[in-house]
Amino acid sequence: MSDKIALWLGSSAPARSVRWLDGALQAAATFEGRCTVIAAGDQPWLDLAADRAARTKLPSAGVRTNLQLDYLGWAQIAAALAREVGATTVFVEEASRAERWVEVAAIAELLDAAQLGHVIALAPDGAAITATRVMGRTRQILRITGPAVIGVRIAGAPVDDYPTPMPTSQMKKHELSAIGLDPSVLGHRAIPPRTSLEPRKTVERIAELLVVHLAAREDR
Amino acid sequence: MAAVLVHIDLDGDRPNASSLTALAAGRHIASSWGATLYATVLVHDPAHVNPSRAIESPMPKAIALGPIETALTRGGADKIIVALTRDPVAPLWATIGHAWQGVVDRVRPRLVLFGADAPSAVELGPRTAARTGGRLLLRARATGIDEIQLRDRDGGYARAGDGGASVALIGRAERPVPASEPSPIDVVVLAMPGTRDTRIELVSSAPAELVQTTNMLIALGDDVAADPEVATRAKRLAELMNGHVVGSAVAVKAGAVAPDAVVDRTIGLAPELCITVGAIHIDVAGATSVVKITPTGSNRITTVDGALAGSASAMLAELVKKLETT
Numbered sequence: 202m203s204d205k206i207a208l209w210l211g212s213s214a215p216a217r218s219v220r221w222l223d224g225a226l227q228a229a230a231t232f233e234g235r236c237t238v239i240a241a242g243d244q245p246w247l248d249l250a251a252d253r254a255a256r257t258k259l260p261s262a263g264v265r266t267n268l269q270l271d272y273l274g275w276a277q278i279a280a281a282l283a284r285e286v287g288a289t290t291v292f293v294e295e296a297s298r299a300e301r302w303v304e305v306a307a308i309a310e311l312l313d314a315a316q317l318g319h320v321i322a323l324a325p326d327g328a329a330i331t332a333t334r335v336m337g338r339t340r341q342i343l344r345i346t347g348p349a350v351i352g353v354r355i356a357g358a359p360v361d362d363y364p365t366p367m368p369t370s371q372m373k374k375h376e377l378s379a380i381g382l383d384p385s386v387l388g389h390r391a392i393p394p395r396t397s398l399e400p401r402k403t404v405e406r407i408a409e410l411l412v413v414h415l416a417a418r419e420d421r
Numbered sequence: 422m423a424a425v426l427v428h429i430d431l432d433g434d435r436p437n438a439s440s441l442t443a444l445a446a447g448r449h450i451a452s453s454w455g456a457t458l459y460a461t462v463l464v465h466d467p468a469h470v471n472p473s474r475a476i477e478s479p480m481p482k483a484i485a486l487g488p489i490e491t492a493l494t495r496g497g498a499d500k501i502i503v504a505l506t507r508d509p510v511a512p513l514w515a516t517i518g519h520a521w522q523g524v525v526d527r528v529r530p531r532l533v534l535f536g537a538d539a540p541s542a543v544e545l546g547p548r549t550a551a552r553t554g555g556r557l558l559l560r561a562r563a564t565g566i567d568e569i570q571l572r573d574r575d576g577g578y579a580r581a582g583d584g585g586a587s588v589a590l591i592g593r594a595e596r597p598v599p600a601s602e603p604s605p606i607d608v609v610v611l612a613m614p615g616t617r618d619t620r621i622e623l624v625s626s627a628p629a630e631l632v633q634t635t636n637m638l639i640a641l642g643d644d645v646a647a648d649p650e651v652a653t654r655a656k657r658l659a660e661l662m663n664g665h666v667v668g669s670a671v672a673v674k675a676g677a678v679a680p681d682a683v684v685d686r687t688i689g690l691a692p693e694l695c696i697t698v699g700a701i702h703i704d705v706a707g708a709t710s711v712v713k714i715t716p717t718g719s720n721r722i723t724t725v726d727g728a729l730a731g732s733a734s735a736m737l738a739e740l741v742k743k744l745e746t747t
Contacts, residue, residue: 215706216706216724217706217707217724218704218706218707220689220704220706221689221691221706221707224689271556271557272547272550272551272557273550273551273554276551296689296691296707297707299709299710300575302543302547303546303547303550303557303559305547306514306544306546306547306548306550306551307547307548307550307551309514309548309551310548310551310552311551314620315514315515315618315620315621316514316515316544316548317515317621318543318544319543319635321633331624335629335633335634335635336512336540336543336635337538337540337629337634337635337636338628338629338634338636339626339627339628339629340626340627340628340629340630340633341623341624341625341626342623342624342625342626343621343622343623343624344621344622344624345620345621345622346619346620346621346622347619347620348620349620349621354689354691354707355689356688356689356691356704356707357689358687359686359687359689359704398726400725400726400727400728401712401726401727401728402727402728402729402730403729404729404736404739404740404743405743406727407712407727407729407740408740408743408744408747410574410710410712410726410727411662411694411696411712411740411744412562412593412744412747413537413560413561413562413574413592413593414560414592414637414662414693414694415592415593415661415662415744415747416438416538416660416661416662416663417437417438417439417441417442417536417538
């Protein structure tokens with residue numbers, strides 16, 4: 202498969218570490234000459250995405266927007282960007298942000314592609330792609346032979362600190378309207394900005410957080 | 422009448438425990454919203470004829486619902502849909518997506534529920550939401566007394582009066598539906614059209630390494646690993662949450678973690694939930710949610726969802742006690 206690939210880095214900077222961005226970029230770079238990095242969001246995030254992409258010598262394209270969207274809104278932008286760069290397969294870096302993994306299915310739905318999430322290793326395999334993924338306590342090896350959206354959680358080297366990226370000219374900028382999206386229509390998928398939640402600091406409040414992770418009763 | 426549709430994964434000849442949790446939540450919601458509660462099971466039919474559209478058919482002789490039907494009836498389902506597929510059922514959209522979507526198209530539910538820890542939930546849930554254009558709630562729980570609504574920890578919600586559809590992965594062990602003698606309910610058997618998506622082929626499957634698991638991990642710091650009370654309570658907490666305890670080689674030497682649970686800083690962990698205890702030297706930046714327990718309440722991890730300061734042993738004991746009684 203020599204189809205083009207897009208690597209969707211998402212709509213905002215990693216919550217904690219850029220090593221997951223780097224891991225996804227390094228995995229994408231093994232598909233020599235086929236991958237374009239795509240991202241959307243505010244300018245500082247686009248600068249960071251372009252900077253990390255440039256370190257792995259991957260071209261990048263992005264949409265600058267201040268919209269705050271739900272999973273399906275961002276998926277529409279990712280799918281439109283993927284089409285714009287001519288990609289039929291999309292990798293999604295899904296470990297940097299908690300909300301990212303659900304975009305895999307949404308992008309796949311919009312592109313009518315196969316979907317695969319929680320992938321921990323990727324490799325070109327002739328015309329196909331071999332992916333290793335972990336679901337719960339099972340590791341699966343899968344072979345992908347057509348248009349697909351693949352969520353990856355591949356760690357790069359540990360990064361304690363990284364230089365603040367300079368405003369970049371390396372990323373090809375697109376307007377929403379130029380990739381076939383109407384901002385006012387996209388606005389229907391807007392979500393109100395959430396105030397940053399302070400960490401819970403009492404046993405009771407943390408138990409409330411953990412209770413939704415409790416094993417179902419038969420499993421305890 | 423509105424419909425609430427619950428996807429039921431099977432563990433052998435029994436419904437998956439997490440799916441039954443979702444069914445219990447569905448019962449509370451359907452009763453509150455005046456909706457019909459459908460439980461759907463996808464079943465491989467070796468003699469499947471692959472019709473051009475979904476058609477009602479008799480139950481194949483080779484398939485016996487038996488204990489599944491009993492469990493779903495006891496769980497409060499109003500109707501059971503058995504969707505027969507041509508391909509063996511596996512928790513992969515490429516394998517079962519077409520059959521599941523056929524059921525969703527037929528029922529046109531107002532709300533679709535999955536057990537958050539059921540094998541198919543992460544594959545089917547987001548794609549179902551995307552197909553219906555609905556809201557997606559992760560690790561949601563049913564709350565309220567008279568008017569039940571679903572809420573997730575990020576502030577998402579689904580209420581009776583909302584427009585549009587919603588899909589939720591239920592993470593809360595709901596109060597079970599009162600047990601009663603099951604009475605016969607409608608069982609609809611549908612032969613679903615279509616076959617698996619051949620673009621994805623499962624080559625092999627094996628147990629994952631412990632540090633690769635995607636559910637829940639407790640990471641022990643070297644400073645607390647030698648405390649047997651901490652180790653015992655961490656293991657109990659992990660057991661309650663279907664997780665594992667990991668740590669460094671020091672923690673293994675102290676007997677606090679298993680030899681196959683050694684993690685160092687070069688390994689990136691990306692579980693859904695990570696609880697760190699003590700001063701860890703492990704990278705948990707890929708975790709969806711992080712809770713830390715340290716004597717001082719601070720360490721190097723940024724963006725945590727919870728932080729407890731104080732004795733690790735005492736904090737773990739309190740958490741375990743609280744969760745055991747939930």
